[in-house]
Amino acid sequence: MGTVGAAAGARPLGVTTAMLAAVAVLGTAAAEVDVLERRLPDRLTGPLALAVAGVGLLTISQSSEALQRMAVAATITIGTAGLLLLVAPAAMGWGDLKLAPSLAAATATISWTCFMSAVGLGAVLLLSTASAEFLRRRNASLVPYGPSLVGAASFAIGLSTTG
Template identity: 35%
Template sequence: MTWLLAVLAGFYGAVAGWLLPRVRYRLAVEEGQFGLGGVGGGAAVTGALCAGLALATGARPELAVWLLAAPVTVLLAEVDRSVRRLPDLLTLPLALAVTGLLGVVALIPGAAGSWPGALLGAAALGGWYLLLFLIHPRGMGFGDVKLALGLGGALGWYGWAWLIFGGFAGLLAGAAFGLWLLLVRRAGRGTTLAFGPFMIAGAWSGVLLGAWSMRG
């Protein structure tokens, strides 16, 4: 049953990853800034992510929230990587949808997480990135702060341990990549790094491990 669910989720993710950039393209970025050449890769990444989420979560109701959020986060990562921008049109609805839908999911029998935990996670990770932005605004965009709200909500659903793990995983991955760029002289101290993809990868790693830990 779980493997069948993973296959179906992977197919859904591949289709969503293929179509979502076309649907959101003109709304998410300015014309001419972001091409659609990487859509095929986005379909593969989204399909693999959705299949992994289904394997880790199983048939628990929160899987529906993860499958809705996954294509949006992949699109956000692609946009940020291409134009160094995280559009409000995606980050803010993501935060509201994740926290709001998890509140509904918490009422369904079989849900494995905590809605208060999700709300606290959104506030905690969002507050942490707001602090980083205030300390060093040239190194951290305000779009990262808004993205952290949705990612923190997803991580907080499974508890503080996975919130901390996913949050720090993104920070460490981004810092390591920035250091590597400096070492190979592909970037200078003033180079702007697209941090969204690392935040997203770290968050999903925490959600995957958190979901798996609840399998019992």
């Protein structure tokens, strides 16, 4: 990820590509483990957080606004996910709480529109997954969040490369 980020330089599209690479590689691996084992391991969420932070630091030469968006989005996400974890611990796991801020920061680095697109799409994907799980097993409390969150973030970041 560091090599991708260094090669990207300070060009906006380069930063977007580096962020997409970090989310696609580490996020997809985390989502796959989440589906198979119903957990998000630190060995994947930690490096994703570091990769996102590293790529985010590359944006300093562009403007500090991107870093501010990253920090605000990650903070909002930690607060929201933490509250959900406290209120409904069966609905969300600690791994989800560790994954979500990285994805929020990754999308917010691009723009607020990218962040909000990922949040909206993530909610739709998660609701769809929970509904399908409920209809299939009548137990929607065991829905992995990872695939929905990573898929939404990847789509939103990828979409921003076309605009």
